[in-house]
Amino acid sequence: MKILIIGGNGTIGRKVAHHFKNDNEVIIAGKTSGDLTVDISNSVSIKEMFEKTGKLDAIICIAGEAKWAEFNKLSEEDYYIGLKSKLMGQVNLVRIGRKYLNPNGSITLTTGVLADDPVVQTTSAALVNGGIHSFVKAVVLEIDNGLRVNVVSPDMVEDAYDKYKNAFPGHNPVPMSKVVNAYVKSVQGKINGQIIRVYA
């Protein structure tokens, strides 16, 4: 398969890319590094990326930003960081990317535990994740050409434990192998419209 991994150099992305490279042609896209660069908050940049990749069998997105801050300090504009990047960035990857997928191809998005089980300072980040979950359920009712769309929603991952352990009190770090397997299930399985929750 020819697989595009957006965010393939990130904490989760590099493990996912490492796995798929065993048996597939993998293209890594990133904001500042990778085979291709892309700013997913900009739909023109997304189109330019797909013009360079050509036809694909699978698109994986493990990218997108949202601002973390106290609710009392988040401005209206702060919410739009997440809305434009992690939310509409991933919606646009489906809107635009579907035209570059071979029949029966797949798109796998990424959210996180905050959608179901948020922590403080995540009103914006939780909102974005929850929005993507409902979007995925809705889009599979209409997407054609045999395409499948799923989303992986991991809890705090093992490789980010030191960075996030204080932000996620009581959350159990998820082994990276389990996170990688969620992407494998989406790309190589036949499931569609699923929110693949990966909790330890």
Place this chain on the structure above:
Amino acid sequence: MKILIIGGNGTIGRKVAHHFKNDNEVIIAGKTSGDLTVDISNSVSIKEMFEKTGKLDAIICIAGEAKWAEFNKLSEEDYYIGLKSKLMGQVNLVRIGRKYLNPNGSITLTTGVLADDPVVQTTSAALVNGGIHSFVKAVVLEIDNGLRVNVVSPDMVEDAYDKYKNAFPGHNPVPMSKVVNAYVKSVQGKINGQIIRVYA
């Protein structure tokens, strides 16, 4: 109690307003009619509304738009109709409205069944509803002054059955009395951070 109902002249809103008027001071806000007018997609308009209401005990929002259209026809801009109105409109009602609530006051938002169980042409509407669900779970971890925030998520309501029956095949219309009770539970009960699903 002094209760502001945004969208209090709508299909659901008028039944909710009728109920609360029995024992409370009710102010109705609407886009084009009501005691006050407000455009919830505009945070300046929201601030102006609250300057006119003064201090409140409860805020209920049963308003907000999102564009329904085939996934293949929804433009990026179309998604922003829902993001600015039903999504950020309701987020802004909490951000701004909390300053106008008396201690232990409540805010009740409204989404709908599409968050969990979408139908065709609702990628944008479902996304907005799902985003609000996760936002509500997150914001109650931080909101102060004893304030409570809940969201009512009804299936197709009885009074909109003729309008929506073809869009929601197999969905059971929810009796209006049951929908009204969800708002009563949020405003008069002590629950907090709940998604009050009202399904028949």
